[in-house]
Each structure stands twice: as C-alpha cells, then as structure tokens.
Amino acid sequence: MLKAVILIGGPQKGTRFRPLSFEVPKPLFPVAGVPMIQHHIEACAQVPGMQEILLIGFYQPDEPLTQFLEAAQQEFNLPVRYLQEFAPLGTGGGLYHFRDQILAGGPEAFFVLNADVCSDFPLNAMLDAHRCERHPFLLLGTTANRTQSLNYGCIVENPQTHEVLHYVEKPSTFISDIINCGIYLFSPEALKPLRDVFQRNQQDGQFCLALGEDSPGLWPGAGTIRLEQDVFSALAGQGQIYVHLTDGIWSQIKSAGSALYASRLYLSRYQVTHPERLAKHTPGGPRIRGNVYIHPTAKVAPSAVLGPNVSIGKGVTVGEGVRLRESIVLHGATLQEHTCVLHSIVGWGSTVGRWARVEGTPNDPNPNDPRARMDSESLFKDGKLRPAITILGMSSWGAQGCESSPAGEGQWPVGSVCSSVCACDSSFSKVPALVTKCLLCARFCVSHWGQKARGAYGQEGSLPAGSGPQLPAPVCPPMTSPWYPLSRLPRPDPC
C-alpha cells in the first residue's frame, strides 16, 4: 500500500507568481487546462496500490480548494485530503507533524511531491528502484547547467550505487550538475530523522528561551523542519539517501512565465497521456495549430487561429479573426475580434478590445543547451527590465472592456486593453490603455501612451482605494523604462 503527500505551501509562498497568485492559490492555477496539482494527483493515482493522497500546506481551506478536493476524489476514486499546518512548518515540518495520518494503514512507502514542479512524474520507475534496496530516502534527480544548478538542491552521487554522497541546497558555487527535482519516495523509517531534527530544534528553542532571547530570530521554531538542509544535507554519505536520475520532462513553476512553459510541456505530453484534451481541427471550427486545449464551455469563433501551445479556460469568448499563440487565457476572459495575443497570460474576466495586440517576450530555456532550465528570476535585473511574458491581471469589474466601462477617471476594469477611443469621459480615454496590476508592488496601474505611461503607480487612473489587495508600501524600482512592453501595443490613431 502506498500514499502520496503534495506540499502545497501557503499564501506567503508563491510571491514570484504574483499577480496570478492573488486570485487563486498557486497550486490551483490552471496549467494546460487543469489545476497545477491535478497533474500530480493524476500521476499518483496511476501508481498501483495508491491508497490516499494528502495535500499539506498552510492555506485556509477556502471554497476553491474544497471544491477541487471533492472533484479530485470523485474523478480518481481515491481519498484526497487537505491537512492544514498551524503555521508554515517548512518542507519537512508538515510531514513530521502529520506523521500519524501519513503512516495510518501501514504504507510500505510514500511519495512526497513539491506542488510547484512540472514533470512526467516517473513514479513507477522510482518505486521499482525503491523496492530493490528499500533505502529510507529516494530523490528524483535531473541535470541543469552549471549556472542554473545554483538555484536548486545539488546532489553529488556515487555513479555506481547512486548513493547521495553530498547534498547542498542552492549552493553559492558550483557543486554538481545533478539537481533535486522536489519529487521523493520515502520509506516509513524516513520519519525517524525528522523526529531527531524536531527534538533538536526543541532543545535549541528551550536554550534560547533560557537565555531570554527572542526565539523567532534565533531558531526557526520546533515545528519547522527544512527537508533539504536539516535532513538531506545532514544524512548524505551515510547510506540512507539515494538518487534516481531522469531525463524526462521537468521544470519548476515559480513565475508566471514558467507556468506558460510548463503548460507547453504538459500540452505536448497530452499527445500520449490525454489526447482527448487536445483540440482538433473540425470543419467549421477554428483553425488549430499544434497543441491547444479548449475548455468545453469556451466559445471560439470559426475564423480564429489558435496555437501552438494555447490553453483556453472555462467560459472564455474568442472573437472572429483572433490570433492566439503560446498563451493562457483564463476563465471568463473575452478576446474581441481580430485581437492578437502572443506569449501572454490573459487574466480572469479580462477583456482585450478589438484589434488589440498583446505580446510578451518568451524567456524559455536556451534551446541550444540541453541542460538549460527555465529561469524564474525577478522581473528586473540591475535596474533593467528582463524579457518576460505579458500578464493581464484579473478584471475586478468582470468581463467588461474599456469601451463599456463605467464613466469617470480610473474606472477601467483591471486587465482590459482598450484598442480604440473609449466612451468614458476621462482625460485618459482618448488613447489606447492597458489596465493592469504592477507586477512588483501589486498596486493597480494604468499605463498610457506618452508621458502618462510613466509614474502611474496608483496615481492617475488608479482604481479606487480598497479595490485591490492591501499590501505594504510599494517597492517599485525607479521608472527608468516602462515596466510593460508598451512599444508592442497598438499606437493611437494620430487623428
């Protein structure tokens, strides 16, 4: 009997995924048409002997999460339960805290999966490897180039036995090109080292308290366990941790750009795993190029051209003559006639006006380097904007375009792009506008052509106070360049 645990983190995690993680918990963000962790659950459900899947995190169990769990239980005919940590317990703390639930029923082993990875999940191969030797810890490893390996847990293995001899989490200098995929198979004995770390942390805590020190600054709290540093690094070279190497698909999903890349990987995998999810060209239907997912409730005009690598969510409307490529269009969005959307994510309920062009810059791994991985670094480096996909945030006013928005300055729906002079009577209304959220400080912004494109954070054209997430003071960099690829939006008609 087997179990699986998916580490889903919580609201404080996933900051690089903003603004998309404001609207849904990051693990539920749709990648290739289904929530990110549904890919994990599907893979686990296919392992013979899988009895239960546990999600561990520190999200409040809200409606979307509850609905997702119910739907997953029905679809996979397996118990899928959420266990909420009382506080962020790190990657190992939740496993120790909920050890009784994990070990209930006596599983021979349990998988542990990070939620924010995209993979073909070679779980059966890992299980075969585990059953030969029954080591307490089996890690899935893959390769990365020298520079990018520093962003991951790095593994030095014995090439004959695959024992992990040395493990360093995100080293500052090169250690190894074998990286930790965040996918593990643990035997029940793996929980013993976690108990040792827990007890040691408790003793450290008592020591700190005895010194009268403020404990949070000095020790992480008895419950917090970092699987990578506290367990893997500590036990490497002691015959307990082994690595199973894969050359299958794998990528982290940290930023919105990496979600688009992951969507492409999963869409191509659907050819083998779920061909029924891929749209096919039918007479009288839209033209489909390459791998495209269209939710059955979406309305797509026959003259639209979609693909490759497009995912269209529930209730989306795609107008006549629309061109969509390398993009995700989320629930309830509307793409009006002749819109062109490339390398972008169009947020929930957004409207892109007629003839608008929304284009991001792909930042995929270098195709000439077989070991290259997706970079998920910050949007700005050395004060300069790095190439990135375009994201339109969610529309707060539902699926309305600027043309039909309520009159008055600052009344545009977030996420809309106005392609023509709009009906509202504001000083901004005579030029095409993009209404979005600042990717860094999450304030609402309206960017316009000309001078008003700059310095618009929460000032001119901003949405009414209280309409967005209340966050601390903004951390926007100086506006040395527009933060959005404005040059790619349609220019206003000079007349």
Ligand SMILES: Nc1nc2c(ncn2[C@@H]2O[C@H](COP(=O)(O)OP(=O)(O)O[C@H]3O[C@H](CO)[C@@H](O)[C@H](O)[C@@H]3O)[C@@H](O)[C@H]2O)c(=O)[nH]1
């Ligand atoms: N339940 C729970 N989950 C957590 C917590 N903290 C993080 N997680 C979850 O644990 C996973 C790892 O998150 P991070 O701590 O952000 O680590 P990382 O930078 O993604 O690096 C990890 O994954 C890499 C592969 O993607 C590894 O290479 C690396 O070694 C490490 O395991 C994510 O799925 C995250 O949601 C926590 O306190 N509680």
